[in-house]
Amino acid sequence: MDDVKSAAEKTSSQILDIIAVKGRVSEPGPGVTTCEGAAPGQLFTVYHPWSITGSSEEELGKAMFRLKDELPGAGWRIVQYGPNSSRDRTLELTADHAAKKFGLNVEFWKQGEGDDGKPRLVVNVVSACYEAPDGEDVDYS
Template sequence: MQLGASALLMSLALMTLTGCGMTDTNSSDDIPTAGTSNSEDAADEAERISSELYDLIGVKGKASDTGPGVSECGGKDPEKYFTIFHPWSFTPASADELDGVMERLKTELPKHGWKVVEYGPDTSMNKNLSLTADNDEKKHSVKIVQMTKREPPKLSLTVVSGCYQVPDGEKVYRF
């Protein structure tokens, strides 16, 4: 993935997260607090959440093999605070299998602790169907975009954590 695309994804992910309803924030402009963790364990948690989301998609297909990344928590000490973002995509075995997936996710996500905070066409030229959901318990947010006009059609997902603090005496490991 090119650097520009990564930066764009991260910006979109952080905009999604900062607008979410997750609790434990210091002010309305802060990224929600996710607790204490090191970067590697927090990245593992984001991958576990992505795996759960993959299972909820409910159709056969292939997930991209992109790993999580580490970013700063706006305005906080970058040596002590970080957030995890995990962008990935899902390509179904056949294009018609995407039919109804977003509606199913809109129904199924709340049954698994997610609150759908936004659903509908995005502002792109293709008017892709987009869903944003927050999980207060897991301190993560996800943005899912159905790209039916892409070849091949796919879902684009970005999982973003709240703001973690590293344990005392440790520094943020960036990858």
């Protein structure tokens, strides 16, 4: 499980490198949860949500285009790119990396969206489902 958490952090770091804007990155590290439909302790997935603020709306918009352009060259398949169905029609990118067994979702929240109204990129990196090794309990902390 620690290997998957490390891979999630590394994947997030690579995404941040492509985003390539200066700003404040939120702190929470990766977490572990039960895969949908599985009994607790059998299958797990690792998720790493984070966001970046403190850059201009224009720079964050450019970062979204960079992600769309550069992710395929890094092995990612863009599944969806464009405005989502929210009231604000937020620009959203969803991608999968089959070899790494990770999915990615990025939303571009413009000025006025979100809790504090600051523009930001909201990033979610999620692993595939993994089976807990024999004799090991899944640690959800």
